[in-house]
Amino acid sequence: xxxxxxxxxxxxxxxxxxxxxxxxxxxxxxxxxGTLSKIIADQLTELGLQDQAIFVGxxxxxxxxxxxxESAAVSSAHGRASAVATGVSRAxxxxxxxxxxxxxxxxxxxxxxxxHAANRGENMIVFFVNNNIYGMTxxxxxxxxxxxxxxxxxxxxxxxxxxxxxxxxxxxxxxxxAPTLVARVGVNNPKNIRQAIKVIKKGLEIQRDKKGYAxxxxxxxxPTNWKKDPKEACEWIDExxxxxxxxxxxxxxxxxxGAQKRRSERPEFSAVAKQLGLVDNDDDNSxxxxxxxxxxxxxxxxxxxxxxxxxxxxxxxxSMQHNxxxxxxxxxxxxxxxxxANSSVVVSKDVIGSPIVDYPDVLVALNxxxxxxxxxxxPENGLIVYNSSLIDQVPANLKGKVYALPATxxxxxxxxxxAANVVVLGFIACKTGMFKQADIEAFLAETFKKPALLETNxxxxxxxxxxxDNI
Amino acid sequence: xxxxxxxTIHADLCKACxxxxxxxxKDILQATDKINELGYPITVVAKEGCIGCxxxxxxxxxxxxxxxxxx
Numbered sequence: 001x002x003x004x005x006x007x008x009x010x011x012x013x014x015x016x017x018x019x020x021x022x023x024x025x026x027x028x029x030x031x032x033x034g035t036l037s038k039i040i041a042d043q044l045t046e047l048g049l050q051d052q053a054i055f056v057g058x059x060x061x062x063x064x065x066x067x068x069x070e071s072a073a074v075s076s077a078h079g080r081a082s083a084v085a086t087g088v089s090r091a092x093x094x095x096x097x098x099x100x101x102x103x104x105x106x107x108x109x110x111x112x113x114x115x116h117a118a119n120r121g122e123n124m125i126v127f128f129v130n131n132n133i134y135g136m137t138x139x140x141x142x143x144x145x146x147x148x149x150x151x152x153x154x155x156x157x158x159x160x161x162x163x164x165x166x167x168x169x170x171x172x173x174x175x176x177x178a179p180t181l182v183a184r185v186g187v188n189n190p191k192n193i194r195q196a197i198k199v200i201k202k203g204l205e206i207q208r209d210k211k212g213y214a215x216x217x218x219x220x221x222x223p224t225n226w227k228k229d230p231k232e233a234c235e236w237i238d239e240x241x242x243x244x245x246x247x248x249x250x251x252x253x254x255x256x257x258g259a260q261k262r263r264s265e266r267p268e269f270s271a272v273a274k275q276l277g278l279v280d281n282d283d284d285n286s287x288x289x290x291x292x293x294x295x296x297x298x299x300x301x302x303x304x305x306x307x308x309x310x311x312x313x314x315x316x317x318x319s320m321q322h323n324x325x326x327x328x329x330x331x332x333x334x335x336x337x338x339x340x341a342n343s344s345v346v347v348s349k350d351v352i353g354s355p356i357v358d359y360p361d362v363l364v365a366l367n368x369x370x371x372x373x374x375x376x377x378x379p380e381n382g383l384i385v386y387n388s389s390l391i392d393q394v395p396a397n398l399k400g401k402v403y404a405l406p407a408t409x410x411x412x413x414x415x416x417x418x419a420a421n422v423v424v425l426g427f428i429a430c431k432t433g434m435f436k437q438a439d440i441e442a443f444l445a446e447t448f449k450k451p452a453l454l455e456t457n458x459x460x461x462x463x464x465x466x467x468x469d470n471i
Numbered sequence: 472x473x474x475x476x477x478x479t480i481h482a483d484l485c486k487a488c489x490x491x492x493x494x495x496x497k498d499i500l501q502a503t504d505k506i507n508e509l510g511y512p513i514t515v516v517a518k519e520g521c522i523g524c525x526x527x528x529x530x531x532x533x534x535x536x537x538x539x540x541x542x
Contacts, residue, residue, distance in 0.1 A: 002542050005528035007535035023484055024509060024533055030488030034532025041534065068534070190494050190526040223488075230488040 008041035010050045010069055017067045026064055030230025032220025033061055033129060035187040036196075037068060040098070040127070043201045044071070049208055052096045056085040058110075060102035061135040079110025082117035085124045093264050096207040097124040103144040104134040107167050111143075114169075118213050121178030123260065125203045125214040128169055131222035132241060139225030143167040146244050151225070166244050170217040174250035180212040182251040186219040186242065188234035195247070202254060210259040219245055277351040295348035296432070297357040299374050300421075302366025302387070304332055304341040307421035311364065312343030314425055318435055318443055319347040327355035340369060347434075362432065363400070364424050366407065371395065385427060387420065403431070403471055410463040415456035422457045426464025437465055476523025476541045480514050484536035487511035491527035491537060500527060 015022045027034045044050045053071040057063055059078035066073035072095075076084035081099045089097040099117075106114045106128050114126065133151055134140040141151040141158060144166050148157035158166075174182040183199045186192035196218065203214035219241055221233035228236060273279050298315060300308040309330045316328040327346045333339035344357035363378045365371035366387040375398045378384050382400035389408035405427050407420040414423070422444070429435045441458055448454040480491070480500070485507060492500045492514060501517035523541030531537045 002540070003523065003525070004541070005525045005537070005539040007538070011534045021509065023535075024486065027532060029486035029511065029532075030490060031532050034534065035530065038532070038534055190524075190529050193529045230490055231493055234490065234493075 008038065008045045010041035010044040010053075010071065011037075012068060012070050015067045018064070025068060027061065028222075028224045030221060030223045030233060031061070032131065032187045032218065032222070035193065036127065036129060036218050036220065037065075039187070039193070039197055039200050040204075041069065043197065043204050044069075044096075047201070047204055047208060049096045049204060052094065052208075054088050054092060054095045054097050056081045056088060056097065056099045058099075058101040058105035059136075060105045062100050062102050062105075062129060063136070065100050079105050079108070080113055081105065082110065082122075082124070082126060083113040085126075086117050086120070086122050089122050089124045090262060090264060091266070093123070093210075093262065096204065097122075098207075099124055099126045101126065101128055102135065103128070103130045103132065103142045103169075104137075104140075107143045107169050115172070115176070118173050118179050118215060119176050121180070121212040121260065123207065123210050123212060123262075125207050125216065127200075128215065128217040129220045130169070130217055130245065131220045131225075132166070133222055133225045135222050135225055139222075144169075144245075146241065168245060170215065170245075170250055173215045178213055179215055179251060180206050180253050180257050181214040181216070181249070183215075183249040184217040184219065184245060184247050186237055186247060188219065188221055188237040192247070199249065202252075206254055210261065211254060211257045212260055217245070219247075294350060295346060295352070296361050296434075297359070298345040298347070298362045298364070299342060299357050299360035299377075300345070300364045300366075300424075301340070301342035301370030301374055302364075304339045306341075306366045307418065308341050308364070308366060309343045311421035311425060312345045314421075314443070314447070315345050315347070315428075318429075318440065319345075321439075321443065322435065324348065325350065325352050327352050329355040329357075340367075342370065342374070362428055364428065365391070366420065366424070367391065368393070375400075383428070383431060385424060385431075387424075389420075403427070403468075405464070405467055405471075407464070410467065411460050414459035414463050419457050419460035422460040423464035423467070426461040427468045430465045430468035437461070474542050476521045476539070478516055478521045478523075478527060478540075479538045480516055480527075481536050481538070482507050482513040482515070483509075484533050485509075485511060485513045486533055486536075487514060488532065489514070490530040490532075494526040494530050496524060496526065497522060 055065050055073040057065040057075045058081045081101045085097050085099040132144045140153040145158050170184040185196035206214045223230045223233040300311045302308040316326040319326045325348045329344040332341035346352050362383045364385050368391045371386050378400035380399045384400045384402045387407045388404035389406045407423045410423045411417050411419040444457050497520045499518040499520050507513045525539050528537045528539045
């Protein structure tokens with residue numbers, strides 16, 4: 001039967017995405033990247049997977065993978081290709097996701113991304129092009145550089161004590177349970193290339209059949225940075241590199257594994273558009289916001305443990321239930337208890353630009369340092385509610401309308417001092433007219449499942465509400 | 472189509488790495504002094520005798536630089 005070896009149709013005829021010299025790749029003469037690309041292209045065509053293929057490119061010499069393949073492609077930040085490929089693979093469960101990474105990308109900055117993608121057994125094939133060196137940046141030491149190998153950053157050769165041992169990624173991946181196929185191949189001579197073709201074909205078949213994760217390490221020559229001619233570089237792989245990185249299939253569970261199907265939840269496009277603010281929200285049952293504008297900025301501040309973060313969260317959730325846009329931004333120290341904490345909440349009818357609140361329309365200060373710190377930031381028409389149970393002195397430089405609310409006292413009367421934040425919620429809801437009392441009660445019923453706790457909190461809410469009515 | 476195997480080197484795509492020359496079992500490929508548009512001295516098919524093994528295609532890193540037909 002006739003056999004024709006020619007440029008695969010998985011490649012573009014002309015590399016039009018490339019700025020110049022659009023007929024050839026950007027790789028140096030003799031580089032293994034080109035050889036590997038050709039194998040992948042040939043196998044994609046042979047298996048008829050070109051239209052399903054989505055390439056995820058690395059940072060490194062392989063970065064321009066999207067110049068060459070007439071398939072979908074995504075570029076990723078340095079080292080993150082396996083992580084991006086995870087998203088690509090899960091969002092497009094019918095695709096053949098191909099992560100193409102070098103050793104500086106996968107074995108250095110992206111080690112954790114690569115290992116965890118492998119450990120999750122994502123449906124993707126990862127080509128790990130290992131040439132023992134940082135190629136694109138000019139030949140620096142990589143985690144895979146051989147012992148005693150010189151590079152621009154190891155001019156006296158790699159030392160074990162300084163730089164550790166060359167990292168054997170394929171062996172590490174084979175030690176994980178999830179991967180279906182782990183192998184190391186070479187592209188330095190026809191024999192190794194023929195072996196590589198078999199393994200790569202198998203890897204792509206695994207993707208076609210959705211059998212999980214395949215990791216193929218490809219020992220590639222880098223004549224330029226190894227400072228060898230292409231012939232010497234190819235021989236060096238056989239004579240030296242493959243002693244440190246032996247060829248072989250380290251794990252192959254192709255026959256034992258079946259197709260793995262992940263739960264894939266895809267939102268309707270209309271829901272996505274709404275989330276992104278691309279469609280107008282014409283619902284007219286939104287809350288009335290007062291104090292002069294379409295947006296209200298809140299600052300809730302106090303000691304850690306007083307419930308200022310939860311108070312902000314309750315305000316945000318209630319507003320959300322009333323179809324408002326909201327942001328909630330907590331700020332607290334490293335302590336789990338004590339210390340000062342505050343939360344900034346923005347409630348708006350429109351999309352919110354920034355969650356940061358510098359000049360709050362409403363300030364709730366549950367302790368004195370908070371009142372002193374944030375009180376002067378409230379504008380003249382703003383509200384300041386302070387906890388008069390704990391604060392006996394009010395700073396003189398406040399501009400807004402100041403309300404003294406004995407929140408802790410009222411909460412203790414209701415059943416527990418911890419409910420001071422709910423007292424405040426009732427107070428400001430009543431003062432601003434944002435929510436009806438019944439709405440908040442319904443919300444509290446969703447939050448507090450224990451009947452006794454709920455009752456206490458409703459009492460606290462009523463206490464706050466009445467206090468607002470009476471002041 | 473001829474019934475004999477044949478190899479074609481597309482000179483305008485050749486980067487002169489020389490790998491095809493090394494791996495040709497029949498030694499029919501040869502480096503020349505002729506420089507192509509990319510600035511590399513091109514490789515040519517100097518003799519007859521191609522057996523269509525495909526080695527030159529496999530080792531060539533440049534997509535499209537080598538075509539081999541084995542009838």
